[in-house]
Amino acid sequence: MPGETSAGGRDSPAFTTRGLTKVYGEGPAAVHALRGVDLEIPRGEMVVLLGPSGSGKSTLLNIIGGLDRPTAGTALFQGQDLTAMTDAHLTRYRRDHVGFVFQFYNLMPSLTAHENVELVTEIARDPMEPDEALALVGLHARADHFPAELSGGEQQRVAIARAVAKRPTVLFCDEPTGALDSTTGRAVLGVLRDVNETLGATVLIVTHAAATAGLADQVVHFADGRIRAVETNATKLSPDDIAW
Amino acid sequence: MRPLDRKLLRDLWRIKGQAIAIGAVIAVGVLLLVMMTGLVTSLDETRRTYYERYRLADVFAPLTRAPDRVMTELAAIPGVAAAEGRVAGGALIDLPGADLPLQAQAVSLPDFGAPRVNDVYLTDGRRLDPDRADEILLLTSFARAQGLRPGDTLSATMKGARRTFRVVGLAQSPEFLYTTPPGELAPDDARFGVIWMSRTALAAAYDMEGAFNEALLSLGPRANAAAVRAAVDRLLAPYGGQGAYGLEDHVSNRFVSEEIAGLRTTTTVVPPIFLAVAAFLLTIVISRMVQAEREQIGLLKAFGYSNLAVTVHYFKMILAIATAGALAGCLLGVAAGRSMVEFYLTFFKFPFLVFQTDPAAFVLGVLVSVLAASAGGLVVLRGVFALTPATAMRPPTPPNYARAGRIAAGLGAWLDQPSRMVLRRITRQPGRMAGAVVGIAAGLALCAGLLSILDSFNRVMDITFDLADRSDVTVTFVEAQGDKTILELQRLPGVIAVEPMRVVPAVLRHGLNTYRGAVHGLVGAPRLNRALDQDSRPIRLREEGVILAVALADILEIAPGDALTVDVREGRQPLLDLPVIGIAETLVGAPAYMEIGALNRALREPHRVSGAVLRIDTASGPAIYRTLKDMPAVAGVSLKAQARDAVQSLIDSGAGAQRFVMAGLAFVITFGVVYNAARIAQAERTRDIASLRVLGFTRGEAAFVLLGELAVVTLAALPLGLALGALLATGLAEGFSTDLYQIPALYSARACGVAVLAVLTAALASGWLVKRDLDRVDLVSALKTRE
Numbered sequence A: 001m002p003g004e005t006s007a008g009g010r011d012s013p014a015f016t017t018r019g020l021t022k023v024y025g026e027g028p029a030a031v032h033a034l035r036g037v038d039l040e041i042p043r044g045e046m047v048v049l050l051g052p053s054g055s056g057k058s059t060l061l062n063i064i065g066g067l068d069r070p071t072a073g074t075a076l077f078q079g080q081d082l083t084a085m086t087d088a089h090l091t092r093y094r095r096d097h098v099g100f101v102f103q104f105y106n107l108m109p110s111l112t113a114h115e116n117v118e119l120v121t122e123i124a125r126d127p128m129e130p131d132e133a134l135a136l137v138g139l140h141a142r143a144d145h146f147p148a149e150l151s152g153g154e155q156q157r158v159a160i161a162r163a164v165a166k167r168p169t170v171l172f173c174d175e176p177t178g179a180l181d182s183t184t185g186r187a188v189l190g191v192l193r194d195v196n197e198t199l200g201a202t203v204l205i206v207t208h209a210a211a212t213a214g215l216a217d218q219v220v221h222f223a224d225g226r227i228r229a230v231e232t233n234a235t236k237l238s239p240d241d242i243a244w
Numbered sequence B: 001m002r003p004l005d006r007k008l009l010r011d012l013w014r015i016k017g018q019a020i021a022i023g024a025v026i027a028v029g030v031l032l033l034v035m036m037t038g039l040v041t042s043l044d045e046t047r048r049t050y051y052e053r054y055r056l057a058d059v060f061a062p063l064t065r066a067p068d069r070v071m072t073e074l075a076a077i078p079g080v081a082a083a084e085g086r087v088a089g090g091a092l093i094d095l096p097g098a099d100l101p102l103q104a105q106a107v108s109l110p111d112f113g114a115p116r117v118n119d120v121y122l123t124d125g126r127r128l129d130p131d132r133a134d135e136i137l138l139l140t141s142f143a144r145a146q147g148l149r150p151g152d153t154l155s156a157t158m159k160g161a162r163r164t165f166r167v168v169g170l171a172q173s174p175e176f177l178y179t180t181p182p183g184e185l186a187p188d189d190a191r192f193g194v195i196w197m198s199r200t201a202l203a204a205a206y207d208m209e210g211a212f213n214e215a216l217l218s219l220g221p222r223a224n225a226a227a228v229r230a231a232v233d234r235l236l237a238p239y240g241g242q243g244a245y246g247l248e249d250h251v252s253n254r255f256v257s258e259e260i261a262g263l264r265t266t267t268t269v270v271p272p273i274f275l276a277v278a279a280f281l282l283t284i285v286i287s288r289m290v291q292a293e294r295e296q297i298g299l300l301k302a303f304g305y306s307n308l309a310v311t312v313h314y315f316k317m318i319l320a321i322a323t324a325g326a327l328a329g330c331l332l333g334v335a336a337g338r339s340m341v342e343f344y345l346t347f348f349k350f351p352f353l354v355f356q357t358d359p360a361a362f363v364l365g366v367l368v369s370v371l372a373a374s375a376g377g378l379v380v381l382r383g384v385f386a387l388t389p390a391t392a393m394r395p396p397t398p399p400n401y402a403r404a405g406r407i408a409a410g411l412g413a414w415l416d417q418p419s420r421m422v423l424r425r426i427t428r429q430p431g432r433m434a435g436a437v438v439g440i441a442a443g444l445a446l447c448a449g450l451l452s453i454l455d456s457f458n459r460v461m462d463i464t465f466d467l468a469d470r471s472d473v474t475v476t477f478v479e480a481q482g483d484k485t486i487l488e489l490q491r492l493p494g495v496i497a498v499e500p501m502r503v504v505p506a507v508l509r510h511g512l513n514t515y516r517g518a519v520h521g522l523v524g525a526p527r528l529n530r531a532l533d534q535d536s537r538p539i540r541l542r543e544e545g546v547i548l549a550v551a552l553a554d555i556l557e558i559a560p561g562d563a564l565t566v567d568v569r570e571g572r573q574p575l576l577d578l579p580v581i582g583i584a585e586t587l588v589g590a591p592a593y594m595e596i597g598a599l600n601r602a603l604r605e606p607h608r609v610s611g612a613v614l615r616i617d618t619a620s621g622p623a624i625y626r627t628l629k630d631m632p633a634v635a636g637v638s639l640k641a642q643a644r645d646a647v648q649s650l651i652d653s654g655a656g657a658q659r660f661v662m663a664g665l666a667f668v669i670t671f672g673v674v675y676n677a678a679r680i681a682q683a684e685r686t687r688d689i690a691s692l693r694v695l696g697f698t699r700g701e702a703a704f705v706l707l708g709e710l711a712v713v714t715l716a717a718l719p720l721g722l723a724l725g726a727l728l729a730t731g732l733a734e735g736f737s738t739d740l741y742q743i744p745a746l747y748s749a750r751a752c753g754v755a756v757l758a759v760l761t762a763a764l765a766s767g768w769l770v771k772r773d774l775d776r777v778d779l780v781s782a783l784k785t786r787e
């Protein structure tokens, strides 16, 4: 990314937001999804964003993930203002740094699991082999299956493999375990922790399940488009230890 | 292979049914364009080559009689490349077993060697032996139609003397591509013959030893045709020259040119309409196809694919369909054009074929397809790129439901839930629905317009042969007779009514426009052979002026009140200036009508008739024909039934034959349009329908959401389509009219009915195909995969 070192510096946090606001629609029908969010996320941390449905978590994730633009406020990635970037610039940011795991998996239905991963590794700078990524989520054996032939949990794991395969700088996971049973859910969380620890990626997990919070370095409590509280865990739990 | 390309192939495979339907529509548009332009180019080129190879004359100069030495003077006129004098005359062929004598033209060939101008193409047998006066060549098409072969004998009357000839060969000539019995409009191979004889033998038969009565000239490349004709006229004036005329006025060539011109007009009018409809449809379909990919586009963007990369990906898909369709259209067009040309070869009697395609048609066809598809794709892609990836990945926004909800609220009281879903979708996406409505309407318009053309052709036949001409038989005399001949005819047993005619050849002029035709002298208030006005009411001929057929008025660009110059080419050849007093809705041919007494006065030949029309008692037909055959004054007898058949076969095999092909293609397009509309709607609604099914709606109820939409769109398209069809019918009528026949622009209820039925059938069939697929949909996977 151009200007990476000069503008930010090595010690700037992964993300800094100031007064981040997002309003959908206009007039009386306007929805205030974010009402001024100030947040700092250090590099390499595992952060859980906790809050009720409709509180604006996905909106925040979309903005700092370069998928959407705020109505007001700034969002910095390693010291660079995402809100000032051109579309082409944002595209490079997503391509080079960001891994996404979407709430609804969003796999390409006409591509196999392997090909869905390949779709991302093909344009990444330093990707893993798609098979390696699939092995990480324990789906090596089902690489040639189409999304329609996979269960919800398996699709979610493909989505994770797809997100981590590029060795992202930051990994965003929107309700990654929302549709999963406890065993699969724990396995998925385990993968996310490994990515955080072995790849050193900053990981942001959105969830409304409070139990997941035990995994995080930092837990951000969200409600009604605002941050209610931020707590830091002294000791992180392992996925196997959290109550489902 | 790259994953995006793999996605492309799989997506194409998944939508193969629809891709084929889209491809077929564009293919039909391109096919028609390539076929028609190829046909016209090939016929033009074949004709040119045929004329050139057999040295068809550029100038024809008939005269009474001139000594051979005059030929040297003609050949010396500046600009003349080659000249040939010949003897030509009328003859009657008497075939055993035939009720009526057949008319023929006898033409001389040089005793030795091939003629310098107007050569013949020998198809069977051998050339003439100059030492044998009884040898003849016969026109191949006539011989075939009459079952005559080399070796047969034939008896013919020339200048009153009956002689027996031996057919030694059959020949064709570019001069006689179109052989029409005198007084008739359409060619009939069986009823007009051409006899070639050696010069000496034919000269003996017509008292033309050492003389000629027709000069044929071919011109050098930079000759001034008008100047040459004027020089010829000056030279031949003392010899009874009847006026030299160019190839463009030669009867056979004019007929061939008119037919090719008719095809060319049809080509410039009809295929572009088809192509435009296909292009419009392609734009709509592609835009909706890409619209359906919106979430996947958002996803690709979320991964960091650039706009360019995404655009390239979808353009591959769009171009695959559009170019495959266009290329299929080109290939099929060439194949269809080829067989079309073969079909016309026999019609035009060209002995060989020069098949040529028009590269411009390929380029245009492919370009239009690609541009139309690209436009549809680009508009949508631009719209999607304007959204942030986050918005693009969300299913298209529900908030607009509010508006639709209010509209539907009033109706809601008496609508069940699925009906409300149909209504909401239609009101929520008016642009999309309007596209589908216009597409189906265009298909309907094509069908209704072309079916109307079929009816218009039938109407031409009815007006011409039932309303205008109520006679049974037309008799042509060898030369103008005193009108007591009419009384003779009247006295024949079985003849119910007789009406005299005086037809004189003339060159008609108005301003710079000229037409070599004839003035038809008829009685003031004819009851058998009538001129009709626009409302099919008979026009009363008045003595002070002429009535012109519509086609003639068009060619001469003349209107009632204007003065027409009539350069009569018979008798004392007077030059008349006559006011045009009316236009007749004569649809076949281009005659000028005049009151017979006034015509005769102008010619200073009172009480003369050149023919008569008869109404007879059918039972006495054969007896009447036998009597007519033995009357020396009678040159030809034509039965209306035969003439009608000849015209019918002309319009069924000439340029008019295209109407069947095009009507067929209109149906193909219409089906493609409706089927596409159904398939796209299905693709857009699979998830909704699966959800309804999961909620406990039956298959039928769930499918209703989709089929109801199709029904509403189809019904909405009907009035619009019928209105567009009326416009189209007018344009098509123009396109199908030639100088030989005029196609009236009528818009028939029958055509509309059949077209509506076709659209409804297409809608039902598409609905059934879609429903069949819906029933097979695997609910779980439909819900699981977000497309």
Ligand SMILES: Nc1ncnc2c1ncn2[C@@H]1O[C@H](COP(=O)(O)OP(=O)(O)O)[C@@H](O)[C@H]1O
Pocket: A024, A025, A031, A032, A033, A051, A052, A053, A054, A055, A056, A057, A058, A059, A060, B391, B394
């Ligand atoms: N594209 C959109 N248009 C309008 N409203 C939206 C849009 N996306 C989200 N919202 C609204 O913004 C609010 C926050 O949504 P979201 O960020 O998805 O919440 P969460 O992820 O915490 O459940 C919700 O009220 C939602 O309805």
Ligand SMILES: [Mg+2]
Pocket: A054, A057, A058, A059, A103, A174
């Ligand atoms: Mg959310």
